[in-house]
Amino acid sequence: MTDHIFSWGHSKRYNDFSSYFRNKFNERVQKVSVxxxxxxxxxDGAKAWSGCSYCNNKTFKPDYCRLEIGxxxxxxxxxxxxxxxxxxxxxLAYFQAYSNTYASLDVLKARYEEALAHPxxxxLVIGTRPDCVDEAILDYxxxxxxxxxxxxxxxxxxxQDETLTRINRGHLFETSRWAIEQTAKRGIHTCAHLIxxxxxxxRGDVLNQAKVISELPVENLKLHQLQVHKGTRMAVEYERSPEDFMLFSADEYVDLVVDYLELLNPEIIIERFVSQAPRDLLIAPLWGLKNFEFVARVEKRxxxxxTWQGRLWKY
Incomplete structure (x- = not known):
């Protein structure tokens, strides 16, 4: 099995992002956050003031991304x-923090095209919410x-709509389905973030998620273990009722990821399995693992x- 070439064109047991990126561009390409x-x-009050219960944007903004810098x-x-x-x-200019399609089309055009002006x-890679796109934005x-x-x-x-409501997401899954389908329909690459x-x-709900996502025209997938960050509503909930939270050990999460991969459409490219908030912002879980160390554990398992990605997937 070690020399087997899978449908994604190499012997790694999942459809990994780095191999895809190298093959697509035939040169070194890097995202720069904006x-x-x-x-x-x-x-901003359009739907709520408090944000999603888990969200603290300080966990993923590089130091050079500051509003006073154009x-x-x-x-x-x-x-x-x-x-x-x-x-x-x-x-690639990576518009990462907050909802990067949440403005008028004229404003979006100006900001995207300013980034594209660099030789x-x-x-562009544009992070946003599925309820922050419309037909006009997607056409552009x-x-x-x-x-x-x-x-x-x-x-x-x-x-799951019940979960989305509980975490104060502000939209239901049907909105995500619509946005992904309409984006792909226009020849735009798609990526889904899932916690x-x-x-x-x-655990059964999580594994069913792999089956649901496999039915959508999702090109890339970013998986994240649930993390409880300081300064969030979820941190308060965790302190009050820790029994409501399924916080995995690193080994438990490795097994969950492998089970998830088995059920996942093999055409979906895996961009990441985990995220890691800065230690001073993270309450739990405390794994002490670098991303590459976790990836090595998944590959070993x-x-x-x-087994491999898509082994149990059914079209």
Whole structure:
């Protein structure tokens, strides 16, 4: 089995992002994060003021992403940082923090096109909520995608409406389904973020999620273990009722990921299995593992179980 070439074109036991990216671009490509000053309908009062119960955006913003620095300057700083090592590298501008389609179309055009003006930027990765896109925005992104790499990353988080309501997400799963289908329909790359272990969800619920996502035109998938961050409503809930939370040990989560992969459409590219908040913002779980160390454990467990992504998937 070690020399077996899977449907994604290599012998790794899951359809990994780094191999896909290398094959797609035939050169080194790196994302550079951009903070374009957007907010979120769950924070500005359009839907709520408090945000999603788990959310603390400080957990994933690089230091050079500050609102007082313009988009062009942020892009330049990000490009210069990585270009010191690799002069021939190309870049994707990653609009990451908050909801990066939550503005008028004129504002979006100006901010995206400012990032694309840098000669080394070959495309955009846009993180947003599925309830923050409409036909006009997607039509525009579809036009951009004719000449640039454009991916929209949607915070789906769960496929269960009860869970989405509990975490104050502000939309139901049908909204995510619509957004993903309409985005893919326009030739725009799609990515879904999903959190495994949200309060109220069982192991069976998590594994069923893999089957539901496999039915959608999702190109990339980012999985995250549930983390409880300081300064969030979820931190208060965790302190009051820790028994409501399914916080996995690292080994338990490895087994869950392998079970999840077995049920997942093999065409879906896995961009990550875990995320890791800064230690000073993280309450639980405290694994002390780097991302590459966790990936190595998943790969080892896949080999031990002689299994692979999609082994139990049914079209």
């Amino acid at each position: 903070d374009a000053g957007f907010t979120c309908p769950n924070r 988009i062009s300057e942020q892009v330049k700083k990000g490009v210069d940082f990585f270009a010191k090592k690799y002069q021939s590298m190309k870049f 080394k930027i070959i495309g 992104l579809g036009e951009l995608a004719e000449n640039h790499y454009v991916m929209v990353e949607y915070g789906v988080e769960s496929v 495994l272990g949200l309060p109220g969800e069982s 896949l080999a031990e179980r002689e």
